Amino acid sequence: MYEHDITLTVNGATEELTVESRTLLVHALRDRLDYTGPNVGCESGKCGACTVHLDGDAVKSCTLLAVQADGSDVTTVEGMAEGGADSDADALHPIQRAFHEEHGLQCGYCTPGMVMTAAQVLEEEPDPSREAIRASLKGNICRCTGYHNVVNAVESAADSLRNLDPSTAGGE
Amino acid sequence: MSDARDGRADDARTVGGEESDGSTSGDRLVGRGIDRREDAELLTGRATYTDDISSDAAHLAFVRSSVGHGRIESIDASEAEEMGGVLGVYAWADLDASPSPGVLPIRTESLDCEVPGHPVLARERVRYEGQPVAAVVAEDRYVARDAVEAVDVEYESLPAVVDPAEATADGAPTLYETAPDNVALDAELGDAAATEEAFSAADRVVELELVNNRLIASALEPRAALARYDADTERFTVEMTSQSPHGHRGKLAETLGVSESRVRVIVPRVGGGFGHKGHHHPGEAMAAWCARELGRPVKWTATRSENYREGAHARDHRTSAELAVDDDGTVRGLRVDTRAAVGGYGLGGGASMPGWYGRLLSSQYRIPAIHCRTRAVFTNTAPVHSYRGAGRPEAIYVTERLMDAAADELGVDPVGLRRRNLIAPEEFPYETAVGASYDSGDYETALDEVLDAIGYDELRERAGEPGDDGRYRGVSVACFTESTGGGFERGVVRVRRDGSVAVYAGTHSHGQGHETTYAQLVADELGVPYDDVEVVEGDTDDTPDGTGTFGSRSTVTGGSAVVESARDVLRAARGVAADRLGVDAADVVSEAGEFRVVGRPERSVSFADAARAAETTDDGASEKGEGDGVAFEASTRYEPDGTAYAFGTHAALVAVDGETGAVEIERYVAVDDCGERVNPTIVEGQVHGGVAQGIGQARSEGAAYDDDGRLLTDSMLSYALPRATSLPDIETRATVTPSPRNPIGAKGIGEAGTIAAPPTVVNAVVDALSPFGIEHVDMPLTEENVLDAIRTAEDEV
Ligand code: FES
Ligand code: FES
Numbered sequence: 024m025y026e027h028d029i030t031l032t033v034n035g036a037t038e039e040l041t042v043e044s045r046t047l048l049v050h051a052l053r054d055r056l057d058y059t060g061p062n063v064g065c066e067s068g069k070c071g072a073c074t075v076h077l078d079g080d081a082v083k084s085c086t087l088l089a090v091q092a093d094g095s096d097v098t099t100v101e102g103m104a105e106g107g108a109d110s111d112a113d114a115l116h117p118i119q120r121a122f123h124e125e126h127g128l129q130c131g132y133c134t135p136g137m138v139m140t141a142a143q144v145l146e147e148e149p150d151p152s153r154e155a156i157r158a159s160l161k162g163n164i165c166r167c168t169g170y171h172n173v174v175n176a177v178e179s180a181a182d183s184l185r186n187l188d189p190s191t192a193g194g195e
Numbered sequence: 196m197s198d199a200r201d202g203r204a205d206d207a208r209t210v211g212g213e214e215s216d217g218s219t220s221g222d223r224l225v226g227r228g229i230d231r232r233e234d235a236e237l238l239t240g241r242a243t244y245t246d247d248i249s250s251d252a253a254h255l256a257f258v259r260s261s262v263g264h265g266r267i268e269s270i271d272a273s274e275a276e277e278m279g280g281v282l283g284v285y286a287w288a289d290l291d292a293s294p295s296p297g298v299l300p301i302r303t304e305s306l307d308c309e310v311p312g313h314p315v316l317a318r319e320r321v322r323y324e325g326q327p328v329a330a331v332v333a334e335d336r337y338v339a340r341d342a343v344e345a346v347d348v349e350y351e352s353l354p355a356v357v358d359p360a361e362a363t364a365d366g367a368p369t370l371y372e373t374a375p376d377n378v379a380l381d382a383e384l385g386d387a388a389a390t391e392e393a394f395s396a397a398d399r400v401v402e403l404e405l406v407n408n409r410l411i412a413s414a415l416e417p418r419a420a421l422a423r424y425d426a427d428t429e430r431f432t433v434e435m436t437s438q439s440p441h442g443h444r445g446k447l448a449e450t451l452g453v454s455e456s457r458v459r460v461i462v463p464r465v466g467g468g469f470g471h472k473g474h475h476h477p478g479e480a481m482a483a484w485c486a487r488e489l490g491r492p493v494k495w496t497a498t499r500s501e502n503y504r505e506g507a508h509a510r511d512h513r514t515s516a517e518l519a520v521d522d523d524g525t526v527r528g529l530r531v532d533t534r535a536a537v538g539g540y541g542l543g544g545g546a547s548m549p550g551w552y553g554r555l556l557s558s559q560y561r562i563p564a565i566h567c568r569t570r571a572v573f574t575n576t577a578p579v580h581s582y583r584g585a586g587r588p589e590a591i592y593v594t595e596r597l598m599d600a601a602a603d604e605l606g607v608d609p610v611g612l613r614r615r616n617l618i619a620p621e622e623f624p625y626e627t628a629v630g631a632s633y634d635s636g637d638y639e640t641a642l643d644e645v646l647d648a649i650g651y652d653e654l655r656e657r658a659g660e661p662g663d664d665g666r667y668r669g670v671s672v673a674c675f676t677e678s679t680g681g682g683f684e685r686g687v688v689r690v691r692r693d694g695s696v697a698v699y700a701g702t703h704s705h706g707q708g709h710e711t712t713y714a715q716l717v718a719d720e721l722g723v724p725y726d727d728v729e730v731v732e733g734d735t736d737d738t739p740d741g742t743g744t745f746g747s748r749s750t751v752t753g754g755s756a757v758v759e760s761a762r763d764v765l766r767a768a769r770g771v772a773a774d775r776l777g778v779d780a781a782d783v784v785s786e787a788g789e790f791r792v793v794g795r796p797e798r799s800v801s802f803a804d805a806a807r808a809a810e811t812t813d814d815g816a817s818e819k820g821e822g823d824g825v826a827f828e829a830s831t832r833y834e835p836d837g838t839a840y841a842f843g844t845h846a847a848l849v850a851v852d853g854e855t856g857a858v859e860i861e862r863y864v865a866v867d868d869c870g871e872r873v874n875p876t877i878v879e880g881q882v883h884g885g886v887a888q889g890i891g892q893a894r895s896e897g898a899a900y901d902d903d904g905r906l907l908t909d910s911m912l913s914y915a916l917p918r919a920t921s922l923p924d925i926e927t928r929a930t931v932t933p934s935p936r937n938p939i940g941a942k943g944i945g946e947a948g949t950i951a952a953p954p955t956v957v958n959a960v961v962d963a964l965s966p967f968g969i970e971h972v973d974m975p976l977t978e979e980n981v982l983d984a985i986r987t988a989e990d991e992v
Binding site (some may be wrong): 099101111 | 228231241244246337390415416885916918925
């Protein structure tokens with residue numbers, strides 16, 4: 024079994040570690056670096072619970088080997104709020120806050136993946152329709168919410184992000 | 196103890212609109228959809244689920260049976276044992292040689308036959324594909340899986356049977372010598388003779404043959420455990436995915452052969468349960484056994500596929516059902532004969548399902564005579580257990596499909612037929628022909644509400660003919676009742692002298708938000724700020740013995756236990772306040788955290804001051820006195836005065852493409868009545884989730900085995916869970932008919948959607964397909980199954 028020395032930048036921090044060729048990115052993050060925000064629901068790319076951003080793109084971290092991410096910037100859900108994972112309800116990222124206010128989570132297991140997917144969706148399309156939101160979340164399974172409040176949360180997050188963004192709010 | 200709401204069953208209220216926060220009660224927290232306090236840690240990734248706990252644990256993985264039915268001829272683990280990083284490979288012989296029984300017990304007293312329990316590792320026979328045969332522990336999860344691959348097991352294959360109807364046929368393969376016909380339990384409910392009489396007197400009899408498809412609970416977090424053993428104290432500590440910490444403590448103790456005091460179960464955050472995490476499975480027990488054997492922590496986390504292969508699974512009924520009805524639409528009788536699979540091992544939960552099932556067959560109707568025969572049948576499949584609904588969706592599906600079939604037979608509107616037979620509000624408490632005692636209800640109001648919401652009359656006029664888009668529209672309703680809140684719970688309320696309040700409960704939230712709702716209940720009772728109330732669940736060393744969170748019971752039973760304790764605490768605090776005020780306790784009232792002298796409101800003592808003063812008095816048994824910082828404490832063992840029957844009516848509008856068989860749910864409206872709603876936002880979330888799972892059963896889910904007992908749906912690709920794109924918006928409304936049987940006036944809501952949605956969707960699709968002369972289509976209503984039904988109907992024309 025080959026081993027590799029790799030470097031990842033996770034939520035802004037540089038992490039150096041040695042992984043086997045077969046180590047999945049999600050396991051490197053969770054078991055080696057203790058970023059347990061990304062969850063494992065299927066380990067085969069079908070549920071989306073493990074979604075992180077890799078160099079700005081939402082990816083399912085169980086579908087990548089850790090070595091493939093060597094040299095990359097990784098953002099996990101822990102890196103979303105201003106104050107990191109220790110944020111209380113007042114310091115959440117607007118997307119996280121919208122999930123909180125719209126009751127878009129129950130057990131919370133799918134939530135890190137939902138938040139990371141939604142972040143990319145809203146970056147690409149700041150004002151999506153409900154249908155577009157549903158289509159963009161197709162790869163993220165939630166067994167608790169029936170998606171209704173998840174869609175509400177993404178809609179409401181889109182509103183608040185647009186209001187924050189000076190280019191769409193008509194500010195300077 | 197629980198008569199506080201007596202007489203309130205009359206005042207049903209309607210609460211419309213899905214965004215309602217129901218805030219009708221002034222400053223009270225109960226009734227308000229406040230945001231959950233659980234969320235921040237879940238949203239930021241800070242929450243700890245079982246697999247998140249870091250430790251120096253070794254990893255456990257299982258070698259599982261590759262055959263559906265067989266005998267183990269040999270197990271060769273020599274290659275695995277020699278692999279670097281492998282700490283141990285175990286089979287039944289190792290369990291057998293240990294002080295532990297190594298068997299998951301079953302309650303044989305509830306069965307008609309003696310059968311052994313489920314061995315944690317197979318003895319010599321395997322009865323379902325995926326049954327654990329050997330266990331490997333290694334330093335790392337990857338190595339453990341490599342070692343699993345290296346264990347060589349030879350089987351003598353035996354013929355398998357996977358369908359519960361086929362399993363009872365002559366000549367079917369037999370799973371247990373003690374049950375030659377594969378029947379674990381043959382139970383009857385209701386009066387057979389009276390039913391026979393009703394059928395011979397009725398004008399017509401409507402019959403249906405129904406399949407209730409096999410489901411897999413599919414919580415997104417797979418089951419997991421991290422077990423430790425302390426050799427000095429001879430005590431196990433098992434952190435695990437559980438809905439029932441105390442239940443698992445008892446079951447683990449039994450399987451390990453130790454007393455309950457030697458097992459501590461700690462349950463961190465849990466990623467969904469739906470019944471599946473309430474049962475006793477091999478993985479957690481084996482992790483604990485290995486921790487003692489190896490003297491180090493052992494972690495086990497199921498993969499998705501082993502989670503699906505080991506089960507538990509759910510539903511899987513084959514039912515012959517008949518309704519006796521007069522030409523004027525009066526229902527006279529119902530007769531049901533069901534074969535329900537329990538899988539390869541008739542575990543307690545599986546065998547108890549028929550009981551939950553028959554009792555609900557009357558749905559919302561006055562049905563004078565009902566008879567139900569249920570056979571629980573062994574099959575070469577994963578064990579069947581309770582999954583969200585647990586017997587109740589199966590029952591309501593039968594009755595609600597029959598009501599539509601009867602309306603069709605009589606040529607009347609299905610709503611009118613239902614309305615004619617509804618139990619009226621003044622008939623409660625109502626005893627059904629299958630022995631259920633309904634506490635309260637206003638069924639017609641809920642029905643009218645759903646008809647109004649979906650615009651039924653207009654849709655009914657348009658149904659039947661294909662629309663402009665060539666698709667056939669169907670519209671439906673389904674009514675239901677649901678038994679909620681059985682068993683007991685304990686709740687402890689402890690007030691410290693600084694005025695802070697801690698609530699300890701034996702239930703366990705895995706998405707339901709107890710930390711929020713129990714705090715709402717207790718803050719209201721005591722009149723203290725919500726933020727001063729902390730809720731603790733999930734550690735058997737810290738929390739009072741409880742039953743757990745399943746069966747729509749936590750608010751009704753656990754919530755009532757903490758409310759009763761809060762009331763005891765308030766009484767003790769009032770006594771202290773009265774002393775301070777120099778008056779009789781009877782002359783003191785409590786309002787929003789202040790104790791005031793009746794008639795002299797300027798003379799008052801705050802709740803917090805009473806807590807501070809508690810140490811200096813000797814009043815009240817629940818007072819702890821000096822030294823430990825505790826001012827007041829009360830513990831209640833609460834058992835409701837009977838079952839609370841939640842109810843509701845759901846409606847759907849569907850469009851079916853006659854060319855492709857594709858079904859689209861264009862509208863789905865849920866009107867639910869769960870009595871008083873502690874947090875309407877959380878209630879609506881429970882409805883959304885239940886409806887989603889019910890639509891999943893109706894539309895896409897279905898566990899399938901091949902004839903040899905190999906599971907064909909062992910991944911999230913082949914087992915089709917609903918996705919965001921396959922579900923509609925779910926419109927919710929509520930009526931409020933309090934239960935007189937508990938101090939909150941609540942009824943459970945967790946499972947309602949899984950009960951209502953399958954008949955609602957199937958009724959709508961069958962309505963849409965009525966131009967083809969189709970009278971029934973079995974779930975799941977995949978494009979293939981719908982198209983098949985259309986083709987078959989066309990061939991018959
Ligand atoms: S765990 Fe990665 S997609 Fe399911
Ligand atoms: S909140 Fe439980 S899976 Fe989405």
